[in-house]
Amino acid sequence: xxxxxxxxxxxxxxERNPVRLVGGRLHRTGVRFRTACPAPxxxxxxxxxxxxxxxxxxxxxxxxxDELVRRVPPIEFGNRLGDLTFGHPxxxxxxxxxxxxxxxxxxNGFADVWHTDMTFMPRPPMGSILRPVVLPRNGGDTNWxxxxxxxxxxxxxxxxxxDGLTAVHDGSREFGxxxxxxxxxxxxxxxxxxxxxxxxxxxxxxxxxxxxxxKSLFVNPGFTSHIEGVSEAESRGILDLLYAHITKxxxxxxxxxxxxxxxxxxxxxxxxxxxxxxxxxxxxMHRITLRGDAPVGPA
Numbered sequence: 001x002x003x004x005x006x007x008x009x010x011x012x013x014x015e016r017n018p019v020r021l022v023g024g025r026l027h028r029t030g031v032r033f034r035t036a037c038p039a040p041x042x043x044x045x046x047x048x049x050x051x052x053x054x055x056x057x058x059x060x061x062x063x064x065x066d067e068l069v070r071r072v073p074p075i076e077f078g079n080r081l082g083d084l085t086f087g088h089p090x091x092x093x094x095x096x097x098x099x100x101x102x103x104x105x106x107x108n109g110f111a112d113v114w115h116t117d118m119t120f121m122p123r124p125p126m127g128s129i130l131r132p133v134v135l136p137r138n139g140g141d142t143n144w145x146x147x148x149x150x151x152x153x154x155x156x157x158x159x160x161x162x163d164g165l166t167a168v169h170d171g172s173r174e175f176g177x178x179x180x181x182x183x184x185x186x187x188x189x190x191x192x193x194x195x196x197x198x199x200x201x202x203x204x205x206x207x208x209x210x211x212x213x214x215k216s217l218f219v220n221p222g223f224t225s226h227i228e229g230v231s232e233a234e235s236r237g238i239l240d241l242l243y244a245h246i247t248k249x250x251x252x253x254x255x256x257x258x259x260x261x262x263x264x265x266x267x268x269x270x271x272x273x274x275x276x277x278x279x280x281x282x283x284x285m286h287r288i289t290l291r292g293d294a295p296v297g298p299a
Contacts, residue, residue: 074262074288075099078129081264083291085125089118089171089195090179090187096286098188102133103274105283111274114145114247115222117267117289120171122201123191126292129264132257136281142263143254145271148216150246151206162217162242163298165205170225171198191291202228204297205242209268216269217242218295246271267292 075097078084087093087101096102103111118124130142151159172179176198179187187195205227207218221243227235245251255263265272267289274285 074129074131074286078288078290081129081290082126085289085291086188086190087288088188089121089190090175090183090198092183093188099288101287101289103283103285103287105136105276105278105281111285112276113222114243114271114273115220116147116218116271117287118171118223119169119203119218119220120198120201120223121190123294124203124292125267125289127264127267127290128287129262129289130285130287131262132259132283132285134282134284135257135259136278136283139275139278139281140283141254141256141275141277143252143273143275144265145246145273146251146253146269147218147246147271148209148214148269150242150248150251151215151217153251154245158241159206162205162238163215165230165238166202166228166297167205167219167239168200168202168225168228169223170200171223172200173225174222200225203295206297207268207295208298210293210296214269215298217246218268219243220271247273268295 075084078099084099086098087096091101093100094102116124117128151162154162179185179195179198185196189195203218205217205219206215208215219239219242221239224239226232227238230238255261274283
């Protein structure tokens with residue numbers, strides 16, 4: 001199966017034969033990497049071309065990529081892949097660098113719902129990079145859903161239906177109060193402008209990947225509010241159908257974190273969900289995101 005993403009721990013090159021894998025070990029040009037968490041082959045190829053010898057990372061046979069990740073700080077690692085955004089459009093970065101979004105369970109952060117990062121912005125991130133800082137004794141896994149595979153496994157009549165639909169994404173439900181009350185309406189800079197309000201945006205329900213031309217579902221329970229041009233009941237029915245389909249077990253991989261992991265994924269064709277199954281234990285994750293483009297639907 002030519003699956004949408006391969007699965008990695010730390011940082012790696014694409015697999016020799018494109019199949020969906022969880023666990024195991026792959027080899028290409030002599031470089032070893034462990035598989036454990038999804039990242040799209042396309043984005044990983046981008047990693048190889050941007051982070052290879054030309055930019056100072058030596059992916060030689062004698063230098064395992066695990067060691068490379070330990071040597072290269074996450075922000076520098078991200079800069080080798082593309083332009084970084086602020087960690088979040090409205091959230092105060094606090095004691096961490098501006099490029100970092102800190103997800104601390106003590107703050108009851110927003111992560112335990114299926115979502116795609118910042119789809120409520122006109123140009124959501126291309127990809128995200130995540131690493132653990134504090135891990136609970138047990139639990140705290142992260143799940144990723146392959147929205148391209150989910151689209152392909154829809155029946156043909158449903159694909160024809162959703163190909164022509166547009167959905168509204170709204171970040172004010174989760175972050176509007178914080179922006180107004182905690183930041184006095186002065187958020188961070190996104191696409192060269194200060195974020196002063198979270199205006200709902202429209203994106204195609206089916207997104208065409210700008211590099212591969214492949215289609216994927218581009219809706220998520222976290223930020224998609226409704227589908228345009230249909231009744232409220234029809235919108236809810238279509239979205240519920242798509243959410244149930246996207247999150248079927250055969251579309252999902254699950255990652256159990258270890259300190260030292262660095263996971264990257266393509267934000268254009270995946271959703272993710274962080275399990276909050278660790279009681280009073282604490283979890284702290286740091287995420288950085290790569291600047292993206294405005295989503296485009298089928299012609």
